[in-house]
Amino acid sequence: MKKYLIVISFLILNLSANSLESLVTNALNKNNELKSIEKSILIANENITLATKLSNPILSLGINDIHTNENYDKRDLEAMQAQFIGITQAIPITNKLEINKSIQITNKNILALSLEDKKLLLKAKIYELAYNIAILEEKKRLILEQKRNIGKLEKLQNYLYQTSKTDVKTLFDTKLINKNFDITLNNLQTNITTLKLNLEEIAYTKIDNLNINLDVFKASLENNIEKHPKVQAFNEQLKAFKQQEAYEKALKTSDINFNITYFNRTEFQDYVNVSVAIPLSIYNRENINVKKAQYSYLKAKNDLESLRRNFTTTQQILQNELNTSYENYQLLSKEMLALQNSIDKSLKIDNKFKNNSTQIIQNLNKTLKLQIDALDEKSKFFTTLAKSKYYEGNIQ
DSSP states (O other), X not given: OHHHHHHXXXXXXXXXXXXXXXHHHHHHHHOHHHHHHHHHHHHHHHHHHHHTOOOOOEEEEEEEOOOSSTXXXXXXXXXXXXXXXXXXXXXXXXXXXXXXXXXXXXXXXXXXXXXXXXXXXXXXXXXXXXXXXXXXXXXHHHHHHHHHHXXXXXXXXXHHHHTTSSOHHHHHHHHHHHHHHHHHHHHHHHHHHHHHHHHHHHHXXXXXXXXXXXXXXXXXXXXXXXXXXXXXXXXXXXXXXXHHHHHHHHHTSOOEEEEEEEEEOSSSOOEEEEEEEOOOOOSOHHHHHHHHHHHHHHHHHHHHHHHHHHHHHHHHHHHHHHHHHHHHHHIIIIIXXXXXXXXXXXXXXXXXXXXXXXXXXXXXXXXXXXXXXXXXXXXXXHHHHHHHHHHHOOOO
């Protein structure tokens, strides 16, 4: 019956545990910054629709030649007196509306890629926090085991002190080590609690247990720089500057303002007035804006090359760090631990507190110290692995 209860408890614990995938999915669905960008994309959709719309016509209503004497209300005295209604419409005569639409589409693409970039950053941060929490929990368990061994050593030394086989300084030093373990454990728990709160803040979920695989493996990072959303966003930005340049050139040919006005006159013949107004591009504003767009394009091109170099170098650094941590972990966890375990076995641990009991416990703690050193390498490995999630360029 006890065996079944243990199995059931284990299943319940795993069902309630947070997996990395569930944390990332929940964060992506609830993160307010991502939702804000999504709303910006909706706005961009409206800008695309708006881009090809003509400006609204202007309706003119009025009367002219109002007398300032006692005949102000007499509208049949002069031929020029009239009531009028008119419509003015700006009509583009180049393809600037289509170019503007292409600019808005590109801006939307940049926002969508920015959204993917933010998702990758969020994913990497969740992985880093979760890995750190899991490793600190494992480190806490090892230190608790060390503390239990020191407790055994303290009991042994109390027994030896009563039989005058050890001095008070040795016993005091052991008690002091035990207290230092308490401080270390308190600091570890504080760090774990802080990291959990940080993770809860960005994952929008309560962190009780984490279901994370901490097996170190030989990791190879893929070089997908050109597929990374940040790089793609820069490429889209280059396209936008070229489109802006074309738009500014199209603005050199101004819109035609077409006006038609109907004049109604009392006692005289009504008439219609038709006019066309064309703004003159004589102050070189458009040419200056064309140059600005060209310089912006060249600047963005340089920034893109810097980004590519940065991504390449960072990936190489991350790969080297992964390789080093993996090799160090293998060395500590297999070769050195195997050597220490053989020493422990040769000492034949027993509960009779023979003369070698102190040495046995000390060697056990040496083994645990090696495990903690190996855990530190594991921490470096998984911290680097978490950072690499951003540079993978894939949110899945």
